[in-house]
Amino acid sequence: MARSHDLDINRREVILAGAATAVASSLPGGAEAQPAALPGASGPSHATVSLTVNGVIREIEVDTRTTLLDLLRENLQLTGTKKGCDHGQCGACTVIVDGRRINSCLSLALMHEGQSITTIEGLGTPDQLHPMQAAFVTHDGYQCGYCTPGQICSAVAVLAEVKADIPSHVTDDLTAPIALTEAEIRERMSGNICRCGAYSNIVEAIVEVAGRRA
Amino acid sequence: MKPFTYERALTPAAAAGAAAATPGARFIAGGTNLLDLMKLQIETPAHLIDVNGLGLDRIEATDDGGLRIGALVRNTDLAADARVRRDYPVLSRALLAGASAQLRNKATTAGNLLQRTRCPYFYDPAQACNKRAPGSGCAALGGYSRQLAVIGVSEACIATHPSDMAVAMRALDAVVETVQPTGTTRKIAIADFHRLPGDTPHIETALEPGELISAVTLPKPVGGRQVYRKVRDRASYAFALVSVAALVQEDGTGRIALGGVAHKPWRVEAAEAELPRGAKAVTERLLAGAKPTPDNAFKVTLVERTLGAVLADGRN
Ligand SMILES: Cc1cc2nc3c(=O)[nH]c(=O)nc-3n(C[C@H](O)[C@H](O)[C@H](O)COP(=O)(O)OP(=O)(O)OC[C@H]3O[C@@H](n4cnc5c(N)ncnc54)[C@H](O)[C@@H]3O)c2cc1C
Ligand code: SF4
Ligand code: FES
Ligand code: FES
Numbered sequence: 001m002a003r004s005h006d007l008d009i010n011r012r013e014v015i016l017a018g019a020a021t022a023v024a025s026s027l028p029g030g031a032e033a034q035p036a037a038l039p040g041a042s043g044p045s046h047a048t049v050s051l052t053v054n055g056v057i058r059e060i061e062v063d064t065r066t067t068l069l070d071l072l073r074e075n076l077q078l079t080g081t082k083k084g085c086d087h088g089q090c091g092a093c094t095v096i097v098d099g100r101r102i103n104s105c106l107s108l109a110l111m112h113e114g115q116s117i118t119t120i121e122g123l124g125t126p127d128q129l130h131p132m133q134a135a136f137v138t139h140d141g142y143q144c145g146y147c148t149p150g151q152i153c154s155a156v157a158v159l160a161e162v163k164a165d166i167p168s169h170v171t172d173d174l175t176a177p178i179a180l181t182e183a184e185i186r187e188r189m190s191g192n193i194c195r196c197g198a199y200s201n202i203v204e205a206i207v208e209v210a211g212r213r214a
Numbered sequence: 215m216k217p218f219t220y221e222r223a224l225t226p227a228a229a230a231g232a233a234a235a236t237p238g239a240r241f242i243a244g245g246t247n248l249l250d251l252m253k254l255q256i257e258t259p260a261h262l263i264d265v266n267g268l269g270l271d272r273i274e275a276t277d278d279g280g281l282r283i284g285a286l287v288r289n290t291d292l293a294a295d296a297r298v299r300r301d302y303p304v305l306s307r308a309l310l311a312g313a314s315a316q317l318r319n320k321a322t323t324a325g326n327l328l329q330r331t332r333c334p335y336f337y338d339p340a341q342a343c344n345k346r347a348p349g350s351g352c353a354a355l356g357g358y359s360r361q362l363a364v365i366g367v368s369e370a371c372i373a374t375h376p377s378d379m380a381v382a383m384r385a386l387d388a389v390v391e392t393v394q395p396t397g398t399t400r401k402i403a404i405a406d407f408h409r410l411p412g413d414t415p416h417i418e419t420a421l422e423p424g425e426l427i428s429a430v431t432l433p434k435p436v437g438g439r440q441v442y443r444k445v446r447d448r449a450s451y452a453f454a455l456v457s458v459a460a461l462v463q464e465d466g467t468g469r470i471a472l473g474g475v476a477h478k479p480w481r482v483e484a485a486e487a488e489l490p491r492g493a494k495a496v497t498e499r500l501l502a503g504a505k506p507t508p509d510n511a512f513k514v515t516l517v518e519r520t521l522g523a524v525l526a527d528g529r530n
Contacts, residue, residue: 044217064262065215067249087250088317100290100319106246107320110220111264154316161315166294169310169450174299190450191314 051112053078054122062109069093069104072119080120080149084193091192094150094157095119101157103191120149123156131212132156135205143196151192155206158188162210180210215252222264226428227397229265234395234424236261241426243286244320246313247329256339256346270428273297279434282391285324285427289379290315292323301435304459307442308382314451324427327380327390327407328419331373331477332453333362344370345415355507361455364506364513366476371415372507375408375478376453382442384479385459385471389431395424404430408478415477438463441524444473445516456516460524466490470521472500475513493522 050059053076060075069086072078072095084092086105093105096118124130129137132155142148162180170187171178178184185206186199194202218238223229233239238260242248251257270284273295281302283292292298293309313321335341335353342351354362354372362372388404402420409418421427438461446452457473468489471481485499497518504514 042217045219047220064218064220086253088246088313091314091316094316101316102320103246103314103316106244106249106317108220108242108245108249108262111242111245111266113222157315164294166290167299167306167310168315169307171310174303174306187450188315191316 047110049110049113051109051114052116054117054119060109064108064110066109067105068095068097068102068107068109068112068117071109072104072117078119078121082146082149084147084150089193090147090150091154092147092150094153094192096153096157099160101154118153120152123152130156131209132205135208136202139201139205139208140198141202141205142194142198147192147194147196151189151194151202154189154192155202155209158185158206159210161188182207185210215249216255216258216260218259219261220264221261222267224267226265226268226270226393226426229263229268230393230395230397230424230426232263233426236263239263239424241265241324243322243325244288244317245325246317246321247325251330254337254339256337265426276431281432283323283430283432285322285429287323289313289318289321289323289326292379293318302382302386302432302440304385304440304442304461305379305382305432307440308378308444308457308459311442311444311454311457312378323379323430326377327383327427327430328421329375329377330418332376333373334358336373345373345411345418348414348416359507359509361453361474362507362510363476364510365480365501365504366410366478367505368411368413368415370413371411371477373411373415373477374474375418375476377479378442378444378454378457378473380404380408381457381471381473381479382459383430383432384481385461385469386432386436389433390427391429391431392421393426393428394422399428401431404479405481411477418477436461436463438468443520443524445520456513456520458517458520458524460521462489462525470496470500472517475501475517489525493518493525497521 045064046061047064048061069083072081081095082092084090088103088106093103094101095104098115124133132152136152162178167174168184168187170183182203185203240259240262242262242264248257271286272284273287274282276282289309293306299306333354335343336346341353344352352371363374383404390402390407393399407420441460444454444457446454454474459471462468466489469486471479482500485496488495488499501514506514
């Protein structure tokens with residue numbers, strides 16, 4: 001971490017939206033480099049982001065307002081990831097970024113430069129399902145299926161989080177190893193809402209995959 | 215969302231300098247609060263300064279036996295840190311009681327402190343709100359105020375601060391470290407960081423324009439039994455109606471901070487002297503001068519009962 005005495009106001013290096021390289025500039029927004037994207041300009045501003053999606057490197061020009069969710073669905077036609085609320089309240093848009101699940105609706109595509117995104121399409125294929133996808137099928141962990149891609153991405157991440165010793169609200173002892181009980185699964189999955197109420201079957205699917213792993 | 219330009223800052227001072235020099239600029243960290251509000255055009259920054267690359271994502275021991283938490287440390291990582299779990303469990307507990315795992319993976323220390331109120335009228339641009347549109351009035355007064363504040367309120371605003379993490383930090387006497395646009399740094403005690411609404415509910419913290427949070431420090435651990443108890447409308451993934459952060463020592467002394475009742479994490483040090491006399495005595499002192507609405511008067515009773523439960527067993 002930068003210590004306070006190292007902080008140097010003159011070193012304003014910024015990577016500007018739309019410019020491919022880091023520039024040093026005294027003008028906010030680097031007006032010379034990007035006259036069309038002056039800060040405060042009222043029109044849309046564009047920039048390029050490069051990221052890996054399901055193993056494929058992509059470089060895409062986007063409106064700065066594009067969320068990661070809209071990039072996946074609108075620019076890359078990866079429509080497995082769903083838009084439920086668009087406000088972080090439902091979990092339908094859950095994807096895994098550099099190994100961690102996030103709500104892709106509350107993140108800008110530009111904030112993922114150089115990162116690796118896994119969506120439901122990247123977990124398995126119809127011929128070769130990911131074990132969690134297969135377990136959701138076996139246990140009927142859905143009804144309409146709208147929340148399912150987010151549920152499955154979340155469920156895969158839950159098992160990784162327990163393995164990484166990340167506690168939850170219902171973990172009894174913060175200093176002991178975590179036991180993956182049903183209560184733990186329910187709490188850890190609480191960020192994924194299912195309007196069809198398939199919760200108990202979802203828990204069964206996760207218990208099955210967790211058991212197989214242990 | 216309104217259009218905006220975007221840049222990635224590479225040093226804290228550069229970020230603060232850019233924020234001060236660019237009209238309408240805002241920092242973006244996790245984005246989980248700012249983007250939510252931008253979609254509703256409650257926040258309309260003309261320029262975003264992405265601070266994720268500043269390297270402020272470490273948790274380090276301080277020389278006096280405490281912990282320095284970088285502004286960009288994710289809520290998940292802070293809650294899972296072995297030192298926090300061992301020495302400041304009330305902070306882990308508070309973090310884990312907030313939002314969802316997906317949100318905590320993204321949410322940062324600084325962003326969590328600076329998250330804005332969940333007052334339903336603040337979220338509805340069709341309603342009068344002095345916080346969103348200074349001078350327009352307050353639709354919550356005389357409106358639906360069940361979730362809103364009972365103490366420290368003003369004629370201009372009765373909103374609460376929604377953070378769980380900040381309540382634990384208030385009980386732990388945390389200090390917010392910042393970098394100003396000139397490059398100078400300063401330290402703000404958490405008690406002085408969030409403001410009461412007064413006549414200017416749109417001014418929520420002690421930060422000056424362009425000032426960047428670089429870290430939050432915790433003093434040396436004080437031990438004791440540490441509890442964060444959050445009461446809400448459902449068991450998970452909901453904001454607090456009332457929450458209690460407590461550090462209780464073997465001799466019965468301790469510290470108490472409340473969430474869900476005020477425009478800032480609510481702590482009255484003098485009330486802690488009442489701890490040996492029990493929850494009722496502490497609550498009377500903590501909430502002396504409370505001005506609840508008919509909708510939220512239940513919070514006063516709820517504080518006393520929650521505190522009573524915490525003092526009686528208070529395991530987590
Ligand atoms: C559905 C939902 C449920 C939630 N439930 C809870 C809950 O139960 N409890 C709870 O506590 N929270 C809850 N939250 C809120 C969540 O904790 C916050 O959104 C999050 O902590 C904000 O952090 P961020 O890094 O994403 O902030 P951002 O959205 O990036 O930023 C928030 C603000 O902080 C400013 N900022 C960011 N970093 C800095 C910095 N270093 N210096 C100066 N300014 C900075 C930004 O300009 C912005 O104004 C919930 C959120 C959602 C969407
Ligand atoms: S309580 Fe505060 S935030 Fe809510 S409407 Fe009134 S002024 Fe706005
Ligand atoms: S669409 Fe992202 S949480 Fe609902
Ligand atoms: S299966 Fe229909 S919303 Fe979950």
